Ligand SMILES: Cc1ncc(CO)c(N)n1
């Protein structure tokens with residue numbers, strides 16, 4: 419009897435990285451956001467690093483629009499680009515403002531080695547790989563943050579009103595953010611439909627690598643892992 423393939427490719431991706439995502443959710447930085455106990459200093463460090471991360475990350479959506487083969491997909495990538503630059507980065511800008519950090523300071527943050535390695539990895543694949551490869555790189559960012567947002571919301575919603583990070587939690591657990599993540603999941607399944615195992619393995623590796631970078635990013639933030647030698651620009 420022939421077996422019927424019922425599992426979606428994204429189910430396989432999810433199963434594959436579940437232990438990594440579980441570590442991400444339980445990371446003390448993430449739990450500190452959930453409980454509202456994370457030091458302000460660390461959160462403002464996060465805002466600066468994540469802001470320059472998002473500038474690079476959003477370019478993946480622009481490259482996605484360029485690589486798309488239908489108007490529908492182009493439209494959706496342009497929505498993702500718009501939503502990241504406006505909705506998502508607005509959350510960062512408004513937190514920064516309340517912390518006394520200017521927009522200029524946010525933009526001019528120097529990415530740490532991990533931050534740079536993460537965005538460079540994705541941008542390299544985006545420029546040189548297929549659309550499916552690009553999506554497999556950007557999906558963990560969207561999907562794992564949505565998972566984190568939803569879980570923090572359900573674990574800590576009773577204390578949310580007094581949590582200084584409630585707007586962050588609300589944004590990443592929102593239906594709006596979730597709908598965009600779901601669209602990316604669906605696109606991943608469409609792009610991989612009936613594709614050979616040799617191609618799927620490559621995507622699984624990108625998905626795993628960027629999921630591991632998500633963990634390294636939290637670690638980097640917690641330990642403020644900067645460049646070893648500080649240099650000044652000559653002006
Ligand atoms: C590092 C990182 N990963 C994912 C997201 C979600 O967009 C984010 N803001 N930052």
Ligand SMILES: Cc1ncsc1CCO
Pocket residue numbers: 498501502506559560561564595596598599600602
């Ligand atoms: C708005 C946005 N920013 C990063 S991913 C994403 C949409 C998918 O959740």
